[in-house]
Amino acid sequence: MRLFTQLYTELDETNRTGEKVAALVRYFAAAPAADAAWALYFLTGQRFKRVMSATLLRTWVAEEAGLPRWLVEESYDAVGDVAETLALLLPEQGDGSDLPLHRIVEERIAPLRTLDEAGQRALVTRTWAEMTTPQRFVWHKLITGSFRVGVGRTLVVRALAQVAGIDPAVMAHRIMGAWEPTAADFRALLDPDTQQADHSQPYPFYLAYPLEGAVESLGPRDAWQIEWKWDGIRAQVIKRQGDVLVWTRGEDLVTDSYPEMQALGAVLPDGVVLDGELLVWQEGAPLPFNVLQQRLGRKQISARLLKEAPVILMTYDLLEVAGADLRALPLAARRARLEQLAATLPADAAFALSPIVAAPAWEAVAALREASRERGAEGFMLKR
Numbered sequence: 001m002r003l004f005t006q007l008y009t010e011l012d013e014t015n016r017t018g019e020k021v022a023a024l025v026r027y028f029a030a031a032p033a034a035d036a037a038w039a040l041y042f043l044t045g046q047r048f049k050r051v052m053s054a055t056l057l058r059t060w061v062a063e064e065a066g067l068p069r070w071l072v073e074e075s076y077d078a079v080g081d082v083a084e085t086l087a088l089l090l091p092e093q094g095d096g097s098d099l100p101l102h103r104i105v106e107e108r109i110a111p112l113r114t115l116d117e118a119g120q121r122a123l124v125t126r127t128w129a130e131m132t133t134p135q136r137f138v139w140h141k142l143i144t145g146s147f148r149v150g151v152g153r154t155l156v157v158r159a160l161a162q163v164a165g166i167d168p169a170v171m172a173h174r175i176m177g178a179w180e181p182t183a184a185d186f187r188a189l190l191d192p193d194t195q196q197a198d199h200s201q202p203y204p205f206y207l208a209y210p211l212e213g214a215v216e217s218l219g220p221r222d223a224w225q226i227e228w229k230w231d232g233i234r235a236q237v238i239k240r241q242g243d244v245l246v247w248t249r250g251e252d253l254v255t256d257s258y259p260e261m262q263a264l265g266a267v268l269p270d271g272v273v274l275d276g277e278l279l280v281w282q283e284g285a286p287l288p289f290n291v292l293q294q295r296l297g298r299k300q301i302s303a304r305l306l307k308e309a310p311v312i313l314m315t316y317d318l319l320e321v322a323g324a325d326l327r328a329l330p331l332a333a334r335r336a337r338l339e340q341l342a343a344t345l346p347a348d349a350a351f352a353l354s355p356i357v358a359a360p361a362w363e364a365v366a367a368l369r370e371a372s373r374e375r376g377a378e379g380f381m382l383k384r
Contacts, residue, residue: 001096001097001098001099001100001101001104001131001135001138001139002096002097002098002135003027003030003031003035003101004027004031004035004039004101004138005132005134005135005137005138006027007023007024007026007027007039008134008138008149009134010023011023011024011149011150011151012149012150015150017155020150020151020155021155021158021159021162024043024151024155024156024158024159024160025159025162025163027039028040028159028160028163029163031101032100032102032183033183033184033186033187034100034101034102034182034183034186035100035101035102036186037102037180037181037182037183037185037186038101038102038105038181039101040156040160040175040181040186040189041181042142042147043149043151043156044153044156044175045153047142047145047147048109048142048143048145049145050143050144050145050146051109051112051113051143051145052112052120052124052143052144054082054144056117056120056121057082057086057124057140057144058072058073058076058082058086060121060124060125061086061089061090062089064090064125064128065089065090065091067089072085072086072089075088075089082140082144082146083137083138083140083141083144083146084137084140086136086140087133087134087136087137087140088133090128090133090136092132092133093128093129093130094129094130094131094132095132096130096131096132096135097127097130097131097132097135099130102183104139104142105142108123108127108139109142109143111123112124112143124143127139154172157171157172157175160175160189160190163190164189164190164191164192165192166192169204169327171189172204173201173203173204174189174194175189176201176202176203176204176251199240199241199243200238200240200243200245200253202236202238202245202247202251202273203236203273203275203319203320203325203327205234205236205249205275207234207249208229208381211382215362215365215366215382216362218362218382221359221360221361221362221365223384224382224383224384225331225332225335225356225382225383225384226356226357226359226365226380226381226382226383227316227354227355227356227357227380227381227383228354228355228357228372228375228377228379228380228381229372229377229378229379229380229381230277230279230286230314230376230377230378231286231288231289231376231377231378232277232278232279232280232286232289232292232314233248233249233277233278233292234248234249234276234277234278235247235248235249235254235261235275235276235277235278235313236273236274236275236276236319237261237264237265237268237273237274237276237313238265238272238273238274238320239265239268239269239270239271239272239273240270240271240273240323241270242270244261244262244264244265244266244268246258246261246262248278257295257296257297257298257301258278258295258301258311259301259306260306260310260311260312260350261278261311261313261350263349263350264313264345264349264350264351267345267346267349268341268345269321269322269341270322270323271320271321271322271323271324272318272320272321272322272341273318273319273320274313274315274317274318274319275315275316275317275318275319276313276314276315276316276317276354277313277314277316277354278292278311278312278313278314279292279311279312279313279314280292280295280309280310280311281310281311281312281314281352282310285375285376286376286377287309287376288376291308291309292309292311294309295309295311310350311350312350312351312352313350313351313352314352314354315338315342315351315352315353315354316354316381317331317334317335317338318334318335318337318338318341319334321337321341331383331384335356338353339353357380365380368380
């Protein structure tokens with residue numbers, strides 16, 4: 001717990017990217033694999049659902065610290081963070097816990113789910129007595145399901161890649177999809193010789209970002225492929241080993257929610273990965289995003305909803321063919337392969353090829369962009 005708390009503190013105290021990456025590298029190079037696996041789990045945005053009530057914690061802190069409950073509430077109003085408030089109010093008792101992070105998870109967090117209130121209090125107060133104030137702060141974050149720290153996945157990937165001595169793109173792919181926070185899985189992530197064995201695993205999503213400055217600063221117009229930017233859900237449709245899988249950019253596996261994509265997968269050749277946007281599409285145009293929202297999180301889709309909110313994949317890119325990763329090919333080559341694939345699909349497939357915008361000069365592109373809303377789009381995507 002000491003190493004993880006130190007890492008959290010270092011990440012929380014700086015806004016400098018280089019310092020954050022350096023702190024992550026130090027941690028992942030020094031931490032035991034079993035601890036590093038759980039650290040990676042938390043740092044990539046995964047967390048336990050709340051296992052402890054913040055209300056109970058406030059009551060217990062008041063009693064343990066000999067404080068009136070109103071003072072705990074006033075302190076929270078001043079600090080603005082429950083985990084930090086409670087950590088600061090408890091009296092310092094020792095030199096801190098030497099329990100490694102994986103044992104904190106296994107012995108101090110997981111049991112809280114099954115204990116009664118008296119058992120929970122005994123375990124929580126025992127843990128408080130062993131920890132320093134900074135350790136309690138992180139512990140509170142973990143047990144209340146509020147663990148967040150100012151570091152993005154990209155920086156975590158960069159640090160892990162540096163520790164492993166592999167390309168960041170390879171590391172990004174490895175931590176996508178299914179892996180468990182175990183020592184064995186963490187060692188496999190760092191092993192340069194590890195091969196991608198999970199056929200369900202998507203590729204990392206390359207996300208759009210706003211253009212700053214004049215569009216003419218991008219250079220010649222013909223050096224760029226221009227497509228409409230749609231307001232849907234970014235997704236990959238995967239067909240491997242006969243299985244069809246649909247992943248969203250948030251790393252959610254949503255295959256059951258989109259039977260249209262399962263039907264699309266049925267007509268795709270094996271070993272194909274499509275990158276695109278899930279859109280509700282009727283009569284040649286997208287419906288507003290709030291219509292698509294009716295489909296989110298549903299595992300059972302009624303016939304009525306399928307009729308009222310039919311989903312297609314507006315396909316941007318072809319990432320894999322016959323099991324071969326195509327990402328190293330130029331965009332123009334992948335686009336040509338995608339058009340060839342599209343020509344083989346049935347006309348009624350839930351598939352559309354993202355149209356390339358034909359405009360001879362940047363001035364014409366700017367004029368076309370003004371019509372984005374009329375098309376149900378948000379603007380353009382510019383791809384070199």
